[in-house]
Amino acid sequence: QMDILPVSPGLMERINNWMTAVIPFFVIKHPLHTQEKRKMSPIFVNLALMLVMLVASAGGTVAFAASSLPDSPLYPVKLAVEQFQVSLQGDPERLAYQHLALAQRRSEEILQQAQRGVSPEQSTTLKLQQHFNLALQYSAQLGEMEITGLLTQAQHMIQAQLQEMTQVQSRLKAQQQDPLAEPLRILQQTQARVQAGLDDPLLFREQTRSGFGE
Numbered sequence: 001q002m003d004i005l006p007v008s009p010g011l012m013e014r015i016n017n018w019m020t021a022v023i024p025f026f027v028i029k030h031p032l033h034t035q036e037k038r039k040m041s042p043i044f045v046n047l048a049l050m051l052v053m054l055v056a057s058a059g060g061t062v063a064f065a066a067s068s069l070p071d072s073p074l075y076p077v078k079l080a081v082e083q084f085q086v087s088l089q090g091d092p093e094r095l096a097y098q099h100l101a102l103a104q105r106r107s108e109e110i111l112q113q114a115q116r117g118v119s120p121e122q123s124t125t126l127k128l129q130q131h132f133n134l135a136l137q138y139s140a141q142l143g144e145m146e147i148t149g150l151l152t153q154a155q156h157m158i159q160a161q162l163q164e165m166t167q168v169q170s171r172l173k174a175q176q177q178d179p180l181a182e183p184l185r186i187l188q189q190t191q192a193r194v195q196a197g198l199d200d201p202l203l204f205r206e207q208t209r210s211g212f213g214e
Contacts, residue, residue, distance in 0.1 A: 069109055070124045096138035096150050100157065103131035107161045110183050114168050119179035128183060132190045136197070140208035144201045151197045151204075158191045 065077035082102060089095045106128040110120040139150045165187065169180045197204030 069113055070121050071113070071118065092138040092141040093146055093150070096135050096142070097153075099131045099135035099138065100150070100154055103128055103135060104157050104161065106131060107165070107183065107187070110180070111161075111165060111168055114165075114172060114179050120183060125182050125186065129186050132186065136190075136193060136208055139197075140205045142205075144205075147197060147201045147205060151194050151201075154194045155191070155198065158187055158194065162187050162191065 065072075065074035065081065068074040068078050082105075086095070086098055086102075089098050106124055110124060110128065113120050113124075135150075135154065139147050142150065162184070165180050165184055169178065169184065172178060172180065193204075197208075
């Protein structure tokens with residue numbers, strides 16, 4: 001599975017470091033009378049603890065949202081975090097890999113919902129297509145070796161997703177349901193574009209830049 005930037009790494013460690021640095025600044029280093037320091041210390045400690053609780057609460061919400069599905073109330077939080085992570089990527093290669101990872105995440109969400117008997121929302125399927133398109137568009141700005149490396153990774157990811165999705169689809173067909181038809185079409189279409197890029201990276205770059213195959 002492709003990696004996406006972690007949502008909140010070392011949250012409690014950062015909070016602890018912040019408290020260690022900030023609380024002594026107010027409580028010890030201020031030129032207050034000893035008795036006043038004893039009076040003020042609990043105030044700053046309480047303020048710090050309130051801030052810790054707020055940050056920890058927000059971090060917990062984001063952590064729960066990371067595994068949410070499109071029908072979850074926390075799903076918009078998940079999308080907002082992803083959008084923020086994308087905004088931190090400054091060059092085309094990182095953006096290409098980020099959108100490829102997000103396409104894989106959308107595909108996995110669709111699979112999880114289908115296995116629960118829930119048809120994927122049209123907006124999720126659209127996001128799957130958009131992430132693939134953006135990944136390929138950004139890859140077209142790279143050199144030939146970088147394009148080949150990204151497309152090779154995309155090929156492996158798509159093959160794995162197609163295999164899993166086809167297996168789930170075969171089980172659902174017995175129930176007269178086929179919620180995976182459109183996601184499968186997107187995966188197959190993208191697979192063809194990726195293979196074309198591996199066969200001729202220079203032509204792929206030229207065609208993708210000019211909007212061919214969008």
